[in-house]
Amino acid sequence: MTGPILSAFGAAARAAGRAFENAGKLLEVAPYVEHLAPSTKVLSFGGKAPAIHETAFVAPSASIIGNVQVGKGASVWYGATLRGDVQSITVGEQTTIGDRAVVHVAKLKGDAPTKIGNRVTVGPRAVIHACTLEDESTVGAGAQVLDKAVVKSHAALAPGAVLTPGKTVPSGHLWAGVPAKFVRELTAEEIANIKREAVASFELATVHKAETSKDYVQVEADEEAWIDKKQRSPNYWPRLKDPKDPAEIPGFGVPGRIFNHPLTVPLPEGSDRSGASK
Structure with a gap:
């Protein structure tokens, strides 16, 4: 029941839209209509x-x-x-x-x-x-x-x-x-080149398929990455992550580092004061 109702509403909405569009054309000095050809892929x-x-x-x-x-x-x-x-x-x-x-x-x-x-x-x-x-x-x-x-x-x-x-x-x-x-x-x-040519074309087509199948979000992400690479200084080095401290207690990092130290916290079994395992 819902399908016929939505279909009828859609037809009425399209008719109303065309009416508004035609009214707008009458206000133009030189009306122009752009016809979009449907995809024939x-x-x-x-x-x-x-x-x-x-x-x-x-x-x-x-x-x-x-x-x-x-x-x-x-x-x-x-x-x-x-x-x-x-x-x-x-x-x-x-x-x-x-x-x-x-x-x-x-x-x-x-x-x-x-x-x-x-x-x-x-x-x-x-x-x-x-x-x-x-x-x-x-x-x-x-x-x-x-x-x-x-x-x-x-x-x-x-x-x-x-x-x-x-x-x-x-x-x-x-x-x-x-x-x-x-x-x-x-x-x-x-004769061997016939097969090699087919394989080479297949590999090239794989690249074209990846590029032409991208959606709007992927295209925007590629553009942002390209701009970032173009503007980034060649002398820039990304900051390395801090080395992991084996004596650190999960959930108790800086600030309050003094409370997360081997002097105040019992060492794990099998470790010395340097944090290394025996």
Whole structure:
């Protein structure tokens, strides 16, 4: 019963507030209305909401929409968009979706979800559309992987390349060009670098997550600490705490020190007049 009453009261209060605001606008010579865009960081669609692991980093300006799963330690960087509106998107552990990259799905020619494995690196401005990227693969900046294409594990697609629908980049291969074609096999060092790059991106994302998740109180505390450090003299030494006296009786400190002295107070068993234990 309380819920409907509060809901009705809230609607009436909002209506009254708008009326006062409109009346105030009439008094202005050049009225100005500032429209605030709602946050689109995480949005549900069609009754399905994104599932994001608590350790994943999602930048404040990124957008994750609909049926999307983001795994442990994954990172979705600034301006990136993951849109799982007509099919599902899965992002594996410690996978990086670069700045302004777009990950989408398809349903016009059959269901085509997007599956991205573990420790995959998707470069900035890349387009990943209804395809599969297997574990420890990499897609360069500005590259496109189109419907039902596959990038196998330990494979690489060069920056700016376009992998056409249905094509597969075999494991250990480097493909490049428009349309993308085989260039050469990756060296063992290049394959190892794919994993190292993913781990390095995960470590950097951890720092960004800590900074972007701070609330107002934490930001204010950081600012005060920075000002204090800037203004503090480099020659300042903090005062050390007084050494603890083993003969001191708890609750009887200075003033009245004379009454808390071994001459007037019996020594603890096993101690001499200096306060040291035998």
